[in-house]
Amino acid sequence: MSTKRFDGKTVFITGAAKGQGRAVALGLAEEGANIIAFDLGEKIPYPAYNRSSNDDLEKLKDDIEALGRKAVIYAGDVRNEEDVKEAVERGVKEFGGIDILFSNAGIAAYGYSWELSLEQWETMISINLTGGFLVSKYVIPHLIKSGHGVIIYNSSVAGLRGFARMSHYSASKHGLVGLARAQAIELATYNVRVVTLHPTGVNTPMNDGLAELEGTTAIEIAERSAGNLLKTPWLETEDIVHAVKYIASDEARYMTGNQFVLDAGLLTD
């Protein structure tokens, strides 16, 4: 019987219903992992494009089960401490522990910094940054217990450079780098690794949503950052899956506290 890379592992994934989170959930399940999938059950007001649903989570569960693995799905908000706590408890009760956290839930939106409302600023920071903190707070004790945990925060190229009309997004994504670096120091002694992932644009519903808000196409949204050196407007979700599989695996056992850049050359000086 062949063994798979993530046999016996449990992975907690936020923002799992769509886009990169969904692809990673399926990619790791294919390699033997059981998945705790967390996402919004209902639409939130900002940004106006976001429309995840319970149906998306149910579909993911069916798709994971079709691969012969198990899923616990939880409809909640990464800003809500009770939701996060309950999802972690439910997952641990089902699977006995957690080995890997892919902290990926996020929103994006445009607006010049002087035109953003305080509410828009706070929504961005609380979902993209505070949500990452809150989920890690409840997952970390289980990663420590596993003796070999990994946290991957899905940041962005916007976590390593600024983008106009995205100050709140860039600030939240830079914030994840600080969170990860500090946690890498805290957790190294427990053999728990912490890494941030920095993709350039990815072909997901997020770009469709931003295009809808701007009255343009998803390709034009991707090309706006206008810095990919390699000839592609964006990455596909499979590129993110390959990166997460590597970072989360024992092949990357000495990688911690650093930034894994997947930018098609965008950040090259």
Ligand SMILES: NC(=O)c1ccc[n+]([C@@H]2O[C@H](COP(=O)([O-])OP(=O)(O)OC[C@H]3O[C@@H](n4cnc5c(N)ncnc54)[C@H](O)[C@@H]3O)[C@@H](O)[C@H]2O)c1
């Ligand atoms: N798409 C890109 O171009 C791109 C590039 C670099 C980084 N990222 C980052 O990658 C991550 C995944 O994005 P994606 O491209 O798959 O986008 P997406 O919009 O397709 O998926 C994001 C998921 O997060 C969920 N989510 C949003 N707010 C939530 C909340 N408060 N609580 C729980 N779940 C919530 C959404 O419902 C959605 O299912 C995000 O953090 C994003 O910022 C995206």
